[in-house]
Amino acid sequence: MRCARHRGVGWSGVVIALVALAVSGCSRSPRDQAKKALESLHSWAVSTHMVGERWMEGDVPDAYASKALQSFGKKVRKERGKIASGKLPNDMKQFLAAGFDSTARSADSLLSIIDKREKSATADILKQLAAQARAADSVKERLGAE
Amino acid sequence: MKKLLQLTLGIVTSIGGFLEVGSIASSSQAGASFAYQLIWPIVLGTIVLIFLVEMSGRLAAVSKLTVSGAMRDRFGFDYFVVPLATLSIVIYLVLAAEVGGAAFALQLVTGISYRWWAVPVALFAWFLLWKGPFALVERWVPLFGLVTLVFIVGAVKLGPDWSAVAHGLVPTRPSHDKAHYWFLVVNILGATIAPYLMYFYSSGAVEGKWDESYLNINRFIAVLGMSFGGLLAIAVLVSSAAVFYPAGVKLEGYDQIALMLTGALGSWGFYLFAASLFIGCLGAILEIALAVAYMTSQGLGWRWGQDEEPRQVPRFVLVYTALLALAPWLIVLGISPLAVTSLSMALTAATLPVAIIPFIVLMNDPVYAGKHTNGWIGNVVVVFTIVMACILAVVTIPLQLLGGG
Amino acid sequence: MPGEPIPVEHLLSRKVLDPSGKSAGRIEEVRATPSEDALLVYQYDLGPAALLERLAVGLRAFSLLRKLGVGPEHRGRCVPWDKMDLSDPHQPRITCAREELHPIED
Amino acid sequence: MHIVRDLLDKQLIDVNWQHMGRIDGLTMDVPPGEQPRITTLCVGGTVLTRRLPGFVGRWASALVERYGVRRGVPFRIPWSKVMRVDRVIRVDVNSDESGAMASSHWVRDHIIDRIPGA
Numbered sequence: 001m002r003c004a005r006h007r008g009v010g011w012s013g014v015v016i017a018l019v020a021l022a023v024s025g026c027s028r029s030p031r032d033q034a035k036k037a038l039e040s041l042h043s044w045a046v047s048t049h050m051v052g053e054r055w056m057e058g059d060v061p062d063a064y065a066s067k068a069l070q071s072f073g074k075k076v077r078k079e080r081g082k083i084a085s086g087k088l089p090n091d092m093k094q095f096l097a098a099g100f101d102s103t104a105r106s107a108d109s110l111l112s113i114i115d116k117r118e119k120s121a122t123a124d125i126l127k128q129l130a131a132q133a134r135a136a137d138s139v140k141e142r143l144g145a146e
Numbered sequence: 147m148k149k150l151l152q153l154t155l156g157i158v159t160s161i162g163g164f165l166e167v168g169s170i171a172s173s174s175q176a177g178a179s180f181a182y183q184l185i186w187p188i189v190l191g192t193i194v195l196i197f198l199v200e201m202s203g204r205l206a207a208v209s210k211l212t213v214s215g216a217m218r219d220r221f222g223f224d225y226f227v228v229p230l231a232t233l234s235i236v237i238y239l240v241l242a243a244e245v246g247g248a249a250f251a252l253q254l255v256t257g258i259s260y261r262w263w264a265v266p267v268a269l270f271a272w273f274l275l276w277k278g279p280f281a282l283v284e285r286w287v288p289l290f291g292l293v294t295l296v297f298i299v300g301a302v303k304l305g306p307d308w309s310a311v312a313h314g315l316v317p318t319r320p321s322h323d324k325a326h327y328w329f330l331v332v333n334i335l336g337a338t339i340a341p342y343l344m345y346f347y348s349s350g351a352v353e354g355k356w357d358e359s360y361l362n363i364n365r366f367i368a369v370l371g372m373s374f375g376g377l378l379a380i381a382v383l384v385s386s387a388a389v390f391y392p393a394g395v396k397l398e399g400y401d402q403i404a405l406m407l408t409g410a411l412g413s414w415g416f417y418l419f420a421a422s423l424f425i426g427c428l429g430a431i432l433e434i435a436l437a438v439a440y441m442t443s444q445g446l447g448w449r450w451g452q453d454e455e456p457r458q459v460p461r462f463v464l465v466y467t468a469l470l471a472l473a474p475w476l477i478v479l480g481i482s483p484l485a486v487t488s489l490s491m492a493l494t495a496a497t498l499p500v501a502i503i504p505f506i507v508l509m510n511d512p513v514y515a516g517k518h519t520n521g522w523i524g525n526v527v528v529v530f531t532i533v534m535a536c537i538l539a540v541v542t543i544p545l546q547l548l549g550g551g
Numbered sequence: 552m553p554g555e556p557i558p559v560e561h562l563l564s565r566k567v568l569d570p571s572g573k574s575a576g577r578i579e580e581v582r583a584t585p586s587e588d589a590l591l592v593y594q595y596d597l598g599p600a601a602l603l604e605r606l607a608v609g610l611r612a613f614s615l616l617r618k619l620g621v622g623p624e625h626r627g628r629c630v631p632w633d634k635m636d637l638s639d640p641h642q643p644r645i646t647c648a649r650e651e652l653h654p655i656e657d
Numbered sequence: 658m659h660i661v662r663d664l665l666d667k668q669l670i671d672v673n674w675q676h677m678g679r680i681d682g683l684t685m686d687v688p689p690g691e692q693p694r695i696t697t698l699c700v701g702g703t704v705l706t707r708r709l710p711g712f713v714g715r716w717a718s719a720l721v722e723r724y725g726v727r728r729g730v731p732f733r734i735p736w737s738k739v740m741r742v743d744r745v746i747r748v749d750v751n752s753d754e755s756g757a758m759a760s761s762h763w764v765r766d767h768i769i770d771r772i773p774g775a
Contacts, residue, residue: 057412450676
């Protein structure tokens with residue numbers, strides 16, 4: 001018997017209920033927003049640090065390192081822009097803004113170092129990035145404890 | 147002897163052809179965000195894939211029909227057009243993601259932006275199909291795909307906490323980022339259970355003139371080939387979890403993912419990652435383009451066959467040529483390849499029932515599967531997983547678009 | 552207008568009404584005996600009209616569900632050719648009451 | 658013989674075992690008072706698009722009629738030409754000469770042959 005042609009089976013109602021439930025469950029409170037932004041700052045600082053470190057050890061070609069640092073710089077500045085519009089307390093906004101700015105600056109200086117190929121200068125920039133990542137972590141801990 | 151060669155080649159090609167942009171991206175993101183917690187969808191997806199690949203090979207061996215040919219026969223055109231249409235749209239996005247992956251691999255090595263590499267990649271893939279025999283796509287490209295074994299070396303060298311890896315096999319609920327967790331589950335299932343593999347595999351079996359004596363080979367290829375392939379995806383997840391999770395890095399681009407193996411394997415790790423991404427994606431581009439050409443031609447009754455001269459199978463050739471001509475433009479526009487990948491994998495998961503339920507009905511119909519119809523385990527596992535994947539996808543896609551990934 | 556050749560594929564899934572306007576089912580199959588230069592249609596098989604019933608029949612294809620006896624045994628009805636009025640192909644009608652049709656013995 | 662199960666949508670093979678499309682439709686003559694007779698098999702894009710429901714069907718058939726190689730006229734095969742009805746249907750027609758492959762030949766001549774190294 002040819003299979004009966006059945007389309008538009010009636011469980012679309014079930015699916016809509018699921019969507020409503022899921023969306024309501026994840027509203028973005030300011031605390032969550034701050035936590036997310038701190039995690040993002042930490043992630044970008046560590047990523048920039050990784051690229052610099054691998055380049056210094058000669059594991060990655062210059063072409064990749066500069067391309068990656070350029071794209072990280074752009075994304076960090078974009079995140080920096082989003083901070084202003086977020087519903088965050090002022091001191092948090094300042095910390096995040098400063099953090100993103102310093103990460104972007106570190107990325108740019110790494111870029112110029114790669115162009116000039118003087119590997120010796122990378123060490124202290126990597127230290128700054130590591131410090132930035134740790135700072136973001138400690139603020140997140142304090143935030144979590146409140 | 148010929149059968150033994152076919153068996154080994156079958157297994158080797160399914161290993162080499164397993165990892166593509168979807169599994170690399172979803173497994174590495176899962177490892178970076180949730181450590182070893184997301185190994186279970188890879189295992190579940192691989193089990194379902196084993197069933198589906200075994201079924202499509204069995205259908206070809208028993209009925210000498212390909213999946214889409216049999217679907218058109220059994221359900222008629224006005225039902226067949228639904229999977230054909232939905233799959234063509236979703237698979238276009240998957241193809242764009244694969245082109246993006248291959249183009250990005252070239253950017254990693256050359257520094258020239260991936261947006262410039264998209265068209266050359268599509269052109270190169272088209273040239274391989276236009277000039278190359280079927281064996282090239284089914285044998286040679288996946289053989290190079292064995293370079294993806296580097297992830298196994300990397301994972302072992304990074305020395306993960308193996309008991310935590312074992313815990314990842316058991317489905318657990320996420321402690322944080324619930325929406326992102328379930329979106330990654332959908333991504334992994336969509337990347338692993340790729341419907342185009344069924345159309346490609348069954349067409350290869352029909353073109354290779356399989357008959358019922360091939361049933362055992364088919365079972366071995368499906369089980370060994372796919373499970374080893376699944377192991378590769380787990381290796382990607384494990385390497386990413388060992389490197390990115392403790393460092394707190396959230397993966398938002400392939401330039402971050404490229405660093406995964408550099409710690410453990412130095413510059414070898416970097417270049418072999420780029421090679422794996424390129425070859426994995428190239429293999430997938432060829433398979434997808436052919437799969438759509440097979441599906442359309444078999445469904446509409448045209449002459450088809452990759453071993454035929456293009457002039458003998460003009461409309462079959464036109465389908466993959468048109469698809470490859472359209473493929474690169476999303477990437478040239480500069481849309482992030484990782485974003486295209488995530489969306490295409492989630493949409494694949496969302497449309498799994500449309501692509502697979504008719505196939506399950508076919509495999510339970512003695513007219514097509516002869517006396518080798520499905521066991522009830524196969525039916526239950528596959529139907530349960532794809533319905534779950536579909537509901538999860540429909541729930542998480544809006545969330546992910548709202549949540550900004 | 553009558554006598555116009557009808558595309559068989561358009562008859563499929565068309566709901567068939569009996570003289571009292573009640574639905575007798577949807578055309579699912581046409582049976583014919585092959586002869587030298589044509590196929591002589593002798594019977595039309597009607598499948599379940601209601602969507603839920605069609606879904607259940609469809610699901611019976613799963614060997615597991617058939618073993619468990621889930622879903623109705625297919626109770627389609629068959630219409631001899633002379634009892635089917637196709638003057639208006641978009642709305643096929645049967646000339647006898649729905650109850651008079653006997654079930655399909657397949 | 659079951660028309661839908663055994664004929665409709667089945668693959669057509671010509672005299673020299675070449676694919677020549679699928680049975681996209683069948684035409685039935687219904688002389689008043691006489692037994693209906695299915696006389697021809699139809700192959701072609703227009704037959705398919707007319708089977709699509711709603712506006713998609715209408716839009717697609719209009720497209721095929723205007724741009725179709727055969728301007729929307731399907732290729733018809735009389736039932737007498739059918740040689741064998743099996744999993745595929747073999748017909749006593751030479752597809753390459755018979756116009757059944759019109760759109761395939763059009764694609765070959767206008768697109769495939771224009772690509773270098775065809």
